[in-house]
Amino acid sequence: MNEPTRQPPRRMIQVGKVHGAFGVRGEVKLESFTEPRSAVFRYQPWVLRDARGIERDCEGARGRETPKGVVATLPGIEDRDSAEAARGLEVWVPREALPPPRPGEYYWVDLEGLRVRNVEGVEFGTVSHLFSTGANDVLVAHGERERMIPFVVPDYVVSVDFDAGLVTVDWDPDF
Incomplete structure (x- = not known):
């Protein structure tokens, strides 16, 4: 019988963080660590990690850049209370989802x-x-x-x- 092949752990990189509710429709204020800031939406699906380290997958996030920062709509968050409860969630993606860095730049x-x-x-x-x-x-x-x-x-x-x-x-x- 063959031994199961162990996969190396995926290297993850944090690309953003939720800072609370934006408005009353369930949108959230999102701090983006990408350049430009709106590029965070290119690297999906996301893994959302809470302060306890519990993770959940998130696919289909949408958003826009505003003068006050990035505003996002996350699947399953449809009102201000849910958006406020998302405060502190970190947005992570697998390293391989990101483009190669330019010469002289590093992740x-x-x-x-x-x-x-x-x-x-x-x-x-x-x-x-x-x-x-x-x-x-x-x-x-x-x-x-x-x-x-x-x-x-x-x-x-x-x-x-x-x-x-x-x-x-x-x-x-x-x-």
Whole structure:
């Protein structure tokens, strides 16, 4: 008898978040992490994840960009109370649903797990995650300790080599 083949876990990427009701017809205010913001509707079906980590599939979301942000209509949400109850839902899609990044651009999820080494050859561990400060993005490397490195190319991030699984940084190991 053949053993079942185990599929690798799907890499998911967050593309938006519901911030509450918009009007009285069940529309929601949606923070989109795509560029342009309305592109979030191109990457369906979505997985909606609540604060407890419970997920449900969502197919057929529609929306528009307004001067106050993105407004969406989600299947099954038809009134203001339901829309308000959706506050905090995160919108996720499989990584493979997104187009390939342009040269010199990266999806944060693709950097996670890469080794981080400085230009002197000192290993810093692996990329845990990235976050935005508003001023710039920050790469978090976990190794013998946590390091936060501004993701500023080429000042601090010298190169990203996916084939070697390596991010090379110009960063003092004592920081």
